[in-house]
Amino acid sequence: MTTNENRQLDEVIERLIIRYPTIAPAELADIVHNVYDAFGKVHIRDYVPLLVEHHVKEELGTPTGEIPPIPDRSGVRSG
Incomplete structure (x- = not known):
């Protein structure tokens, strides 16, 4: 696992x-890993962390809490 993947x-x-x-x-971390x-x-x-998140969300079903935004990592500023 690369440092970038670990952070993601x-x-x-x-x-x-x-x-x-x-x-x-801890259970969520185990599922993700x-x-x-x-x-x-x-x-x-490049897309492994995104695929992991998508798969885990499908496995767990409907969220029971807030849905946090996914940060924009494009580096492009608007305005």
């Missing part, structure tokens, strides 16, 4: 903790 997975876990407050943070492991042989890694 931490952000995924933080968003999921907000979306699913009834699930223990288990799903991440399933993508271990993927050669193009």
Whole structure:
């Protein structure tokens, strides 16, 4: 796992903790890391954290908490 992927997975876990407050943070982290492991042989890694988050949200179903915004990482400023 690259440093960038590790940081992105931490952000995924933080968003999921907000979306699913009834699930223990450690359990959510375990789920995310288990799903991440399933993508271990993927050669193009750019979208793996996004795919992990999408898969976990599908697995967990309807959120029970607030839906946090996904930060804009494009680096493009508007205005």
